[in-house]
Amino acid sequence: MHPKALLEACAELVQQVMLLQHPADSVVSRFFRQHRNLGPRERATLAETAYTVLRHKLRFEALARSGSGARERRLAILGFAGPRTLLQAALNPAEKTWLQECDAVQTADLLPQHRHNLPQWLAEALQAQVGEQFDALAASLLAAAPLDLRVNTLNAKREAVIKELAAEGIAAEATPYSPWGLRVQEKPALTRLDAFQQGRIEVQDEGSQLLALLLDAKRGEMVVDFCAGAGGKTLAIGAQMRNTGRLYAFDVSAHRLEALKPRLARSGLSNVHPAALAHERDERVKRLAGKIDRVLVDAPCSGLGTLRRNPDLKWRQNAQSVAELTAKQTAILDSAARLVKSGGRLVYATCSMLPEENERIAEAFQQAHPDFVALDAGDTLAQLKVDNAASLCAGGATGTQYVRLWPHTHQVDGFFAAVWQRK
Numbered sequence: 001m002h003p004k005a006l007l008e009a010c011a012e013l014v015q016q017v018m019l020l021q022h023p024a025d026s027v028v029s030r031f032f033r034q035h036r037n038l039g040p041r042e043r044a045t046l047a048e049t050a051y052t053v054l055r056h057k058l059r060f061e062a063l064a065r066s067g068s069g070a071r072e073r074r075l076a077i078l079g080f081a082g083p084r085t086l087l088q089a090a091l092n093p094a095e096k097t098w099l100q101e102c103d104a105v106q107t108a109d110l111l112p113q114h115r116h117n118l119p120q121w122l123a124e125a126l127q128a129q130v131g132e133q134f135d136a137l138a139a140s141l142l143a144a145a146p147l148d149l150r151v152n153t154l155n156a157k158r159e160a161v162i163k164e165l166a167a168e169g170i171a172a173e174a175t176p177y178s179p180w181g182l183r184v185q186e187k188p189a190l191t192r193l194d195a196f197q198q199g200r201i202e203v204q205d206e207g208s209q210l211l212a213l214l215l216d217a218k219r220g221e222m223v224v225d226f227c228a229g230a231g232g233k234t235l236a237i238g239a240q241m242r243n244t245g246r247l248y249a250f251d252v253s254a255h256r257l258e259a260l261k262p263r264l265a266r267s268g269l270s271n272v273h274p275a276a277l278a279h280e281r282d283e284r285v286k287r288l289a290g291k292i293d294r295v296l297v298d299a300p301c302s303g304l305g306t307l308r309r310n311p312d313l314k315w316r317q318n319a320q321s322v323a324e325l326t327a328k329q330t331a332i333l334d335s336a337a338r339l340v341k342s343g344g345r346l347v348y349a350t351c352s353m354l355p356e357e358n359e360r361i362a363e364a365f366q367q368a369h370p371d372f373v374a375l376d377a378g379d380t381l382a383q384l385k386v387d388n389a390a391s392l393c394a395g396g397a398t399g400t401q402y403v404r405l406w407p408h409t410h411q412v413d414g415f416f417a418a419v420w421q422r423k
């Protein structure tokens with residue numbers, strides 16, 4: 001594709017994602033379906049340009065007040081993620097001069113909001129939590145996430161997969177906390193690999209792996225993954241159970257559960273039973289009440305812990321949408337807790353960094369359910385032999401009551417988890 005056409009296509013995609021009407025990943029997928037002639041490199045440049053503009057929206061919008069031409073073209077120039085020579089070949093002389101001026105602006109001279117690129121309400125909420133680490137957190141949220149894989153321990157060993165990937169020219173190293181994790185710095189095409197097709201690896205953030213680990217599901221148990229979605233954690237839990245017992249994958253979205261099916265087929269798991277619920281108080285939940293050994297509630301949340309992957313969320317969520325989610329989270333946790341049998345374990349998790357969706361939900365649940373005893377997440381992870389378990393936790397009297405993962409300190413998405421045992 002000619003550089004000029006590629007930049008035009010970038011501007012068109014930027015215009016579409018910046019409407020913020022739909023999740024950016026679905027806008028990008030739709031754009032690719034409508035432009036089937038695009039090659040893999042062009043697709044990578046287009047997607048990364050759109051994501052760069054979403055990440056740096058406030059700074060780029062401020063810079064784009066100067067310059068000429070359509071606003072989305074100026075934004076696409078600032079966020080262009082392909083080779084610089086290619087960009088230069090697409091620019092007219094006035095644009096080249098303007099870009100030079102933009103490049104010369106020093107980060108230190110920027111207003112705080114143009115450095116952190118967060119909406120005011122979210123910047124304040126994060127600052128209140130991490131204090132002087134705010135700049136480091138904000139910077140980490142502007143970077144793309146590394147690619148984490150989970151090794152399927154049912155049919156592979158981590159060391160063997162590292163060697164297998166190396167033979168394909170892919171450098172992977174063991175993740176520091178999850179015993180199943182690998183981190184890959186590049187973004188190789190995984191789906192063509194035998195290791196992927198034969199279910200030895202799945203894409204999963206190390207933080208997500210730790211939440212599945214926290215459930216500590218055992219052979220032969222009855223387990224429910226209440227908000228299973230496309231089953232990222234279900235697959236990890238099923239392998240943890242060594243493909244024995246019964247693992248229900250519940251979700252209200254039959255569409256998401258459908259995406260679990262090919263992943264299940266690759267994984268070799270036969271202990272997983274997906275089931276679509278009408279709502280969290282579905283008949284099926286009533287029937288299983290008090291019978292389940294372990295229940296994971298990976299609740300629908302703002303997703304703000306995943307800003308490295310989903311930068312559009314900071315512009316699509318707001319205080320009002322978070323308040324609506326907290327009502328849903330409370331209702332789901334209440335209903336899912338009924339499943340847990342005496343002596344069983346309950347884990348509540350989110351990929352949010354906001355206390356309203358995390359500590360506040362866990363505290364309110366505890367108040368309303370004295371028959372559930374809080375377990376210390378730091379102790380629980382240490383018993384599971386996770387290195388530096390305490391450093392992954394925060395809160396409570398011991399400072400390790402909840403799992404609290406942060407992109408700037410743990411190089412994973414922002415996650416929260418609370419653990420209880422039913423009396």
Ligand SMILES: C[S@@+](CC[C@H](N)C(=O)[O-])C[C@H]1O[C@@H](n2cnc3c(N)ncnc32)[C@H](O)[C@@H]1O
Pocket residue numbers: 208226227228229230231232233234250251252253256277279280298299300301332
């Ligand atoms: C954070 S996502 C789950 C991600 C998934 N556990 C994984 O690891 O890939 C939350 C899920 O909760 C589901 N959900 C929303 N409302 C629900 C409800 N009332 N009961 C059960 N699941 C619900 C959503 O459809 C969504 O798939």
